[in-house]
Amino acid sequence: xLLQIVLRKKASALTALVTAAAIALTPFSAAHAQAKGPPVxxxxxxxxxxxxxxxxxxxxxxxEKHNIQMVIINDGSFNAFVADxxxxxxxxxxxxxxxxxxxxxxxxxxxxxxxAGGHLSKLREQLAAAQTQMIIAMLLGVGxxxxxxxxxxxxxxxxxxxxxxxxxxxxxxxxxxTLLSYQRQQEENADRAGVKFLSATQQSPKGMYETFKRFxxxxxxxxxxxxxxxxxxxxxxxxxAALQEFASSSPFWNKKDDPAxxxxxxxxxxxxxxxxxxxxxxxxxxxxxxxxxPARYARAISTYLHGDLRSALTQIDALIQVQPNNPYxxxxxxxxxxxxxxxxxxxxxxRKAAQLLNNSPLIEMLLGQAxxxxxxxxxxxxxxxxxxxxxxxxxxxxxxxxQLAMAYGRKGEYAEADLASAQAAYLRGxxxxxxxxxxxxxxxxxxxxxxxxxxxxIVAAKPPxx
Ligand SMILES: [Zn+2]
Numbered sequence: 210x211l212l213q214i215v216l217r218k219k220a221s222a223l224t225a226l227v228t229a230a231a232i233a234l235t236p237f238s239a240a241h242a243q244a245k246g247p248p249v250x251x252x253x254x255x256x257x258x259x260x261x262x263x264x265x266x267x268x269x270x271x272x273e274k275h276n277i278q279m280v281i282i283n284d285g286s287f288n289a290f291v292a293d294x295x296x297x298x299x300x301x302x303x304x305x306x307x308x309x310x311x312x313x314x315x316x317x318x319x320x321x322x323x324x325a326g327g328h329l330s331k332l333r334e335q336l337a338a339a340q341t342q343m344i345i346a347m348l349l350g351v352g353x354x355x356x357x358x359x360x361x362x363x364x365x366x367x368x369x370x371x372x373x374x375x376x377x378x379x380x381x382x383x384x385x386x387t388l389l390s391y392q393r394q395q396e397e398n399a400d401r402a403g404v405k406f407l408s409a410t411q412q413s414p415k416g417m418y419e420t421f422k423r424f425x426x427x428x429x430x431x432x433x434x435x436x437x438x439x440x441x442x443x444x445x446x447x448x449x450a451a452l453q454e455f456a457s458s459s460p461f462w463n464k465k466d467d468p469a470x471x472x473x474x475x476x477x478x479x480x481x482x483x484x485x486x487x488x489x490x491x492x493x494x495x496x497x498x499x500x501x502x503p504a505r506y507a508r509a510i511s512t513y514l515h516g517d518l519r520s521a522l523t524q525i526d527a528l529i530q531v532q533p534n535n536p537y538x539x540x541x542x543x544x545x546x547x548x549x550x551x552x553x554x555x556x557x558x559x560r561k562a563a564q565l566l567n568n569s570p571l572i573e574m575l576l577g578q579a580x581x582x583x584x585x586x587x588x589x590x591x592x593x594x595x596x597x598x599x600x601x602x603x604x605x606x607x608x609x610x611x612q613l614a615m616a617y618g619r620k621g622e623y624a625e626a627d628l629a630s631a632q633a634a635y636l637r638g639x640x641x642x643x644x645x646x647x648x649x650x651x652x653x654x655x656x657x658x659x660x661x662x663x664x665x666x667i668v669a670a671k672p673p674x675x
Contacts, residue, residue, distance in 0.1 A: 249282060263317050279299065280299070281301055288303060294327075311415060315414060318412075414456035539565070552578070573596070634646060651664045
């Protein structure tokens, strides 16, 4: 399942910081980011792989207990960044463009270097300082413009008004350069820390070098500012040369990725391509002549999304024959059936996927959705049990609460149904509906009960408790 959701909760703080940084460095993308917001992709298989990539790195970086989360951003360009000291953000484009696990692991090690160095809070201080300076500069500039326009009205020219605009621009340029040189220093520190983490986990720093090298050579040709990763990570040739020097001395420089891990990486890239790219692109990457498992996975998913269900199921069943214990093949089978309006037929495959994974709340939500979708009352208690357990472990996915509300409604438990609907609306970002439903839920619960307290939190627009 690849879900596209809107990031809730800490999103405003994130947007604020990204916007602040972007304003300081690139005004255009700031406006763009504000208009679009940061939508997030959810997928159990991809998240699991990214967690396995980062876990050893976080451990040697001393961040094991910081509960650092991986967040996949719905953006096909290459980017990875840290924004609030507890999350690493990765564009799906960065995964798609990384040909080996080692390449994306290198980028994650570099980002962990930023986290471990506390670069973010330092950059925030720099930005705060810059903003103060900028405000002073603006005030001076506006003063000059005011003086200029007075001058113009009397002298009939606008020379001084232009001088005012220049007075605004000049200090901003100085601030921008100061920030950039500060940022470069942080980048070099993160490179060194990243290589250290890779050595400590006996991994090669070659992938990190390859990725950054690629950006250096591409930056010669690409239009300035076209690539978000280059904006957040200035990549002058001397930085990459320095990286090459200390990275190539690693005893693990020539160490290759484990073939089993490479296959999982390629499977995830195939899945992302199939879900996010147009069918023509998918078939160009994975032509029928390519008989590999990733190519067959990509084509099976693309067929279910854009072709006919029967052909998709045939392809998925052939994949299951090759790897009968791969939970994600059953997940795709269930998802294809569910989305084709066959919830009852989806149940066995989703049950199998959930069983093989043991802890996969997103897939359990899909199973709950299939159970509710059958309209069979005999499944209702099972659906409530599965969905309650799933939302407890995955409280930020609206799907679980939407399905839970339907299951409660079917049981005639309207207070719980209203509360779950309110929680779903809250997670979708629809605060008005969330408040209305939570207000109604409060009238249906006894005052002070756990349900009433949760509903009250939503009415008060606090993040709901779980
Ligand atoms: Zn960086």
